[in-house]
Amino acid sequence: xxxxxxxxxxxxxxxxxxxxxxxxxxxxxxxxxxxxxxxxxxxxxxxxxxxxxxxxxxxxxxxxxxxxxxxxxxxxxxxxxxxxxxxxxxxxxxxxxxxxxxxxxxxxxxxxxxxxxxxxxxxxxxxxxxxxxxxxxxxxxxxxxxxxxxxxxxxxxxxxxxxxxxxxxxxxxxxxxxxxxxxxxxxxxxxxxxxxxxxxxxxxxxxxxxxxxxxxxxxxxxxxxxxxxxxxxxxxxxxxxxxxxxxxxxxxxxxxxxxxxxxxxxxxxxxxxxxxxxxxxxxxxxxxxxxxxxxxxxxxxxxxxxxxxxxxxxxxxxxxxxxxxxxxxxxxxxxxxxxxxxxxxxxxxxxxxxxxxxxxxxxxxxxxxxxxxxxxxxxxxxxxxxxxxxxxxxxxxxxxxxxxxxxxxxxxxxxxxxxxxxxxxxxxxxxxxxxx
Amino acid sequence: xxxxxxxxxxxxxxxxxxxxxxxxxxxxxxxxxxxxxxxxxxxxxxxxxxxxxxxxxxxxxxxxxxxxxxxxxxxxxxxxxxxxxxxxxxxxxxxxxxxxxxxxxxxxxxxxxxxxxxxxxxxxxxxxxxxxxxxxxxxxxxxxxxxxxxxxxxxxxxxxxxxxxxxxxxxxxxxxxxxxxxxxxxxxxxxxxxxxxxxxxxxxxxxxxxxxxxxxxxxxxxxxxxxxxxxxxxxxxxxxxxxxxxxxxxxxxxxxxxxxxxxxxxxxxxxxxxxxxxxxxxxxxxxxxxxxxxxxxxxxxxxxxxxxxxxxxxxxxxxxxxx
Numbered sequence: 001x002x003x004x005x006x007x008x009x010x011x012x013x014x015x016x017x018x019x020x021x022x023x024x025x026x027x028x029x030x031x032x033x034x035x036x037x038x039x040x041x042x043x044x045x046x047x048x049x050x051x052x053x054x055x056x057x058x059x060x061x062x063x064x065x066x067x068x069x070x071x072x073x074x075x076x077x078x079x080x081x082x083x084x085x086x087x088x089x090x091x092x093x094x095x096x097x098x099x100x101x102x103x104x105x106x107x108x109x110x111x112x113x114x115x116x117x118x119x120x121x122x123x124x125x126x127x128x129x130x131x132x133x134x135x136x137x138x139x140x141x142x143x144x145x146x147x148x149x150x151x152x153x154x155x156x157x158x159x160x161x162x163x164x165x166x167x168x169x170x171x172x173x174x175x176x177x178x179x180x181x182x183x184x185x186x187x188x189x190x191x192x193x194x195x196x197x198x199x200x201x202x203x204x205x206x207x208x209x210x211x212x213x214x215x216x217x218x219x220x221x222x223x224x225x226x227x228x229x230x231x232x233x234x235x236x237x238x239x240x241x242x243x244x245x246x247x248x249x250x251x252x253x254x255x256x257x258x259x260x261x262x263x264x265x266x267x268x269x270x271x272x273x274x275x276x277x278x279x280x281x282x283x284x285x286x287x288x289x290x291x292x293x294x295x296x297x298x299x300x301x302x303x304x305x306x307x308x309x310x311x312x313x314x315x316x317x318x319x320x321x322x323x324x325x326x327x328x329x330x331x332x333x334x335x336x337x338x339x340x341x342x343x344x345x346x347x348x349x350x351x352x353x354x355x356x357x358x359x360x361x362x363x364x365x366x367x368x369x370x371x372x373x374x375x376x377x378x379x380x381x382x383x384x385x386x387x388x389x390x391x392x393x394x395x396x397x398x399x400x401x402x403x404x405x406x407x408x409x410x411x412x413x414x415x416x417x418x419x420x421x422x423x424x425x426x427x428x429x430x431x432x433x434x435x436x
Numbered sequence: 437x438x439x440x441x442x443x444x445x446x447x448x449x450x451x452x453x454x455x456x457x458x459x460x461x462x463x464x465x466x467x468x469x470x471x472x473x474x475x476x477x478x479x480x481x482x483x484x485x486x487x488x489x490x491x492x493x494x495x496x497x498x499x500x501x502x503x504x505x506x507x508x509x510x511x512x513x514x515x516x517x518x519x520x521x522x523x524x525x526x527x528x529x530x531x532x533x534x535x536x537x538x539x540x541x542x543x544x545x546x547x548x549x550x551x552x553x554x555x556x557x558x559x560x561x562x563x564x565x566x567x568x569x570x571x572x573x574x575x576x577x578x579x580x581x582x583x584x585x586x587x588x589x590x591x592x593x594x595x596x597x598x599x600x601x602x603x604x605x606x607x608x609x610x611x612x613x614x615x616x617x618x619x620x621x622x623x624x625x626x627x628x629x630x631x632x633x634x635x636x637x638x639x640x641x642x643x644x645x646x647x648x649x650x651x652x653x654x655x656x657x658x659x660x661x662x663x664x665x666x667x668x669x670x671x672x673x674x675x676x677x678x679x680x681x682x683x684x685x686x687x688x689x690x691x692x693x694x695x696x697x698x699x700x701x702x703x704x705x706x707x708x709x710x711x712x713x714x715x716x717x718x719x720x721x722x723x724x725x726x727x728x729x730x731x732x733x734x735x736x737x738x739x740x741x742x743x744x745x746x747x748x749x750x751x752x753x754x755x756x757x758x759x
C-alpha cells in the first residue's frame with residue numbers, strides 16, 4: 001500500500017494522473033462524441049402522418065405504424081397522427097410539425113383474371129377477388145393499392161404513392177420524414193414480395209385468387225422488417241460511437257499503462273528502485289504496488305471515457321455490470337502487455353519505442369481501427385489472438401447486440417488469462433531487473 | 437577514536453561481517469573472496485579504483501544481490517532473501533541521487549520512512565531530525581527538482597537515517613559536488629559515527645577515507661588487497677619516504693657520497709635534482725644539505741615526501757587507467 005500510495009501521489013503531483021485519468025479521456029470522448037455522437041442534447045423532430053382516406057381501416061394503420069418503427073429513427077423523433085393532409089400542411093406551415101408523410105387512398109380493387117398470353121408457358125392469370133367472400137374487401141383494397149410496383153402483371157393497382165412534405169427550414173425533418181416513408185415502403189415491399197412468390201400460374205383462377213388473398217390478409221400482421229434486427233457497424237453514427245468509444249478507450253489504456261510501467265525503468269536508472277529493494281519491503285510488494293497504481297489510473301481513464309460519452313453524447317455501451325467487467329478485463333490485459341514490454345526493455349526509450357509498435361499492431365489486428373466485420377476472415381481470427389480483439393468482442397456484445405453481462409464472461413475470462421500470463425512473466429523479469 | 441574505545445568495539449559482535457564473498461557477472465568474477473568486519477561505531481572505508489568491485493560488495497551487503505559464495509552477517513544474523521526485517525539495521529545511500537524529484541524533501545523522507553515502518557508522530561519527528569541533521573530543514577517543502585547537487589546529496593543521506601540504522605552504507609556519496617557540500621557530508625557522517633553508527637564508506641577520494649575511516653580496505657579487481665588502519669597501511673609501505681634536493685653543481689659526486697649513508701635505500705640523479713629514498717627522513721635532510729654545500733652544489737630547494745595513503749593506494753593498485 002505504501003508503494004501504491006506513493007505512486008499515485010507522484011502521479012498526482014506530476015499531473016500524469018490528471019492527464020491520463022481525466023484530461024486525455026475527456027478530450028478523447030469529446031472528439032468521438034462530436035464525430036459520431038448525437039450531441040449533448042438531441043433535438044426533437046416532430047413528424048406527422050396523415051391519411052388521404054378519411055377513415056382508414058385498421059390494416060392500413062397497422063402497415064403504416066409498423067413502417068414507422070421500421071424507419072428506425074432515434075427517440076428524439078416523434079411521429080404524430082394527423083386527421084387529414086390539409087391539417088398536416090397547416091401544422092407544418094405553422095411550425096408545429098417539421099414534416100409529414102401523406103398516405104394515399106386505395107383506388108381500386110385487385111382483379112385476377114385468366115386471359116390470352118403470348119407465352120403459352122406463362123398464361124396470364126388474374127383473380128376476381130370480389131368472388132372470394134371470406135376476405136374482407138377493405139383489407140384487400142388497402143393492400144393491393146400499395147403493392148402495385150412489385151406484383152406481377154395481372155395483379156395490378158393504381159395509387160397516388162406516398163408523399164413526403166417538409167418544412168423548407170428543416171433539413172433534418174426532411175431526412176426523418178423520408179426515412180419514415182421508406183420504413184412504410186419497406187413494410188409494403190415485404191408484403192409485396194410474399195405476393196410476388198405466388199406468381200406461379202394455376203389453372204384454377206379461384207385457387208390462385210384465394211392464395212393471393214390469404215397472403216395479403218396476413219401482411220398487416222407481419223413482424224417488423226428483419227433488417228431492423230441487424231446491428232452492423234457503420235449502420236449509423238450512433239452505433240459507430242457505441243463501438244469506437246470502448247475501442248479507442250482500450251488503445252488509450254495501453255498507452256497510459258505503457259507510460260506508467262516505463263516509470264519502473266526510470267526508477268531503476270534513477271536508483272530509487274535499488275533503495276526500495278534495500279528496504280524491508282519485498283520486491284513482490286514493490287511490483288504489486290506499482291502495478292496496482294498503473295492499473296488504477298488506466299481504470300480511471302476508461303471510466304472517464306465511458307462516463308463522458310454516455311453523459312454527453314448518449315453513447316450506449318450496454319449493461320453497466322457488463323461494461324465494468326469488460327473495463328476491468330481490458331485494463332488488466334492491456335496493463336499486463338505493457339508490463340511485459342517494460343520487463344524486456346533495456347531502458348525506458350526502448351520500452352516506449354516497442355510499446356508504440358506493439359500498440360499499433362495490436363490495435364490494427366484487434367480491430368480498434370477497423371471493425372472486425374470488415375477484416376478478411378483470417379484477420380478476424382487473428383484478432384482473437386490479441387487482448388484488443390477480445391475486449392472488443394465483449395464490448396460489442398454489450399453495446400451493439402445489447403446482450404447481458406453474462407455474455408461477456410467468456411471474453412472477460414480470456415482477458416484475465418492474458419493478464420495472468422503476461423503479469424506473471426513480467427513480474428519475474430522485473431524482480432530480476434531490480435538488481436543493480 | 438582512541439585505542440581504548442576501539443578495543444571496546446572490537447570485543448563486541450561486529451555490526452557487519454562479510455565472509456569470503458564471491459560474485460560473478462556472466463563469466464567475469466567481480467568479487468573474489470572478500471572478507472571484512474565492521475565493529476559498532478566503526479567507520480570502514482572501501483577504497484579502490486573504478487570497477488574494483490566496491491559497489492558490488494555494497495550491493496551484497498545491502499541485500500540487493502546475493503553472492504554465489506560467502507555470507508553477510510548483520511549483528512550476528514545471516515542476511516537472507518527472506519529476512520526482510522534485518523534490513524532495518526542498514527541505512528543505504530546509493531551512488532545515484534535516489535530521490536523522487538517531483539516530491540518535496542519532506543514527502544520523499546516520509547515515503548522512505550514509511551518503508552521502514554515509521555508512522556504518524558514518530559515519522560514526523562524522524563523526518564524533522566533527518567532534515568536538521570543534513571541542514572535542509574528550512575527547505576523541507578521545496579521540490580527536490582529545485583535543489584542544488586549538494587543539497588540532493590545531503591537529502592540522499594537523510595533518507596537513509598530516518599530509521600536510525602546500526603550500519604550506514606554510503607556508496608561514493610560525494611561524487612560531483614562542491615567542496616562545501618563535501619565537507620558538510622563528511623562532517624555529518626563523522627558525527628553519526630561518533631554517535632555510534634557504524635559506517636561502510638566507499639570512495640575513490642583518498643583524503644575522504646583518510647579523514648573519515650577508522651580502518652580502510654583497499655580493493656582492486658575484486659580482491660581486498662590490504663586492510664587496516666591508516667597507520668597500519670603506511671607502515672606496510674616501506675621505502676616510500678624520499679627527499680629531493682634541487683640544485684646546480686656536481687650532483688653525481690653528491691649522489692656517490694649519499695649512497696653510502698645507512699638509511700638510504702636508493703639515489704636517483706636527474707639534470708638539476710637528486711632524489712633520495714630512505715627509511716627515515718629525520719637526519720637525512722640536514723646531512724644532505726650540508727654535504728651539498730661541501731661539494732659545491734648550489735642548493736635551490738629541498739622537498740621531503742612522507743608516505744601517505746595515496747602512495748599506498750597507487751603502489752598497490754598501479755598507475756594504469758581503469759575503465
